[in-house]
Amino acid sequence: MAGRQLKEIFRAYHARDDLAFRRAALEIIEEEQAKHHNALARDLQKLLVAGGRPVDSGSTVVVPLPPKDREGEWDLGEVREPNRLFDDLVLHPNVATALEGIVDEVRKWPSLDAAGIPRRQKLLLQGPPGCGKTTAAEAVAGELGRPLLIVRLDAVVSSYLGETASNLRRILDYADQAPFVVLFDEFDALGRSRDDASEHGEMKRVVTAFLQMTDRYRGPSLLLAATNHPTLLDEALWRRFDEVLSFGLPSVHQIRRLIRLRLRSVSHTGMEIDRYASTLRGLPHAAAEKMVLDARRNALLRNSPVVEREDAEKALPLITSRPW
Ligand SMILES: Nc1ncnc2c1ncn2[C@@H]1O[C@H](COP(=O)(O)OP(=O)(O)OP(=O)(O)O)[C@@H](O)[C@H]1O
Ligand SMILES: [Mg+2]
Structure with a gap:
């Protein structure tokens, strides 16, 4: 050191x-x-x-295990120690500032409560796949030093009438017991009944039920929902969230920063980062990250401790020719 x-x-x-x-x-x-x-x-x-x-011996707040569905078959959520921080993300400055503001605000909830100012407690993260919504939720939990409660929407959504709503109630009651960051990831799945994956009216109904249920939520947890489904916005449901953060595709400059960030602790030589960033224009952050990982893998497979130009050159066409 x-x-x-x-x-x-x-x-x-x-x-x-x-x-x-x-x-x-x-x-x-x-x-x-x-x-x-x-x-x-x-x-x-x-x-x-x-x-x-001491992470391994559990958090200081002792909470029971997440609830299961009515049949006791599926866990409705999973508690995870977050592994990310804001420094790990490359975001549009507006989104970065908004996220930092939220973290600061959660720390100051007691002062807001005392002053009678409503908390911002329910946020929607929206944007195309691979641009950091799930990762940002984890980083918010990491920054707050709170466990992340990931709601398993595939278990919450039930084809039994009324059961989806009671599963939601169960998980929200659980989130009342300790300060979590709760993530309803791929939130649009909430309205997808197990029988009919495309039923639109159902989606609106269940999402609206969720919003009503959480309207008066003043528990200790921060509720985050993430979606890459623009329909939610068409339906103006976003208005029912305290804040909507829009994650977009990265600019070439942001791709360059992300490649540098992911290469920071890696020995490399001859990399043409500017050119790789231009080639990856229009692709999500996840693509740039995978390019670096693939290049590192290529180096390792040729038994080289150093990532070289040929490793990146080999990785690039596979990244740009696959769907994202
Ligand atoms: N803004 C970003 N900065 C740094 N890394 C990112 C960013 N966005 C995505 N990544 C990386 O790409 C991968 C996928 O990101 P993530 O799962 O957060 O995307 P997402 O927006 O939740 O996508 P989806 O809509 O498919 O769920 C992660 O491993 C993450 O490290
Ligand atoms: Mg995601």
């Missing part, structure tokens, strides 16, 4: 500057990764995300 980073950490402690602390800590983690000290890097990452709680 460089003396510079140590000094930065001490300075950040004295200034109570969380951001500077995190930045220095992340640099240290990346350095350890680069040295292939994988176990140490993973432990440090967990400590950073979980705010020093």
Whole structure:
């Protein structure tokens, strides 16, 4: 660990500057990764995300396991320790600022409550596939040091009349017991009955039921819904959310930043990042990330510790010719 980073950490402690602390800590983690000290890097990452709680022995808040459906067959949710932070994402500045604002606000809910100002507690993340909606939800949980409760909508949605609504009630009651970040991922699935995947009226009905159920939700959890289905917006259902964050395809500049970010702790030489970014124009963030992963895999398969131009060249056409 460089003396510079140590000094930065001490300075950040004295200034109570969380951001500077995190930045220095992340640099240290990346350095350890680069040295292939994988176990140490993973432990440090967990400590950073979980705010020093002993992650493996469970969170400090003891909550029962997530509920099951009426038959006791399916888990309606899954609790996960988040593994991401905002630094891991490349976002449009407006979305980044909005997310940071939400995290700050959740920390200040008690002051808002005391002042009688309504909390923003129910957010919709919308945008095309692979642009970071799910990852952003995880990063919000990571920044807040809260566990992520991922609602299993495939289990929540039931073909029995009224059962979808009672499953929703069960999971919301559960989210009342501790401060989670709750993610209703692929939220549009809520209206898809198991019998008929395309029934539009049903979608509106169940989503509306969800919105009514959560209208007066003042529990300790932050509720996030994510969708890449524009129909929700056509139906003006977005108005019932406290905030809508629109994730878009990355600009060439953002693709370049993402490639650099994913290459940060990787030894590489001869990479033409600007050209790769232009070639990936119009594709989601997930494509740029996969390009780097594929190039790293190619290097590893030729037993090279260094990722070289040929590894990226080989990866690119496969990325641009597949659907995203
Ligand atoms: N904005 C971003 N910044 C950095 N990495 C990203 C970003 N968006 C996506 N990725 C990477 O791409 C992968 C897929 O992203 P994610 O699952 O968050 O997309 P999504 O918007 O939820 O897509 P879908 O609509 O298909 O659920 C992740 O591994 C993530 O690391
Ligand atoms: Mg997703």
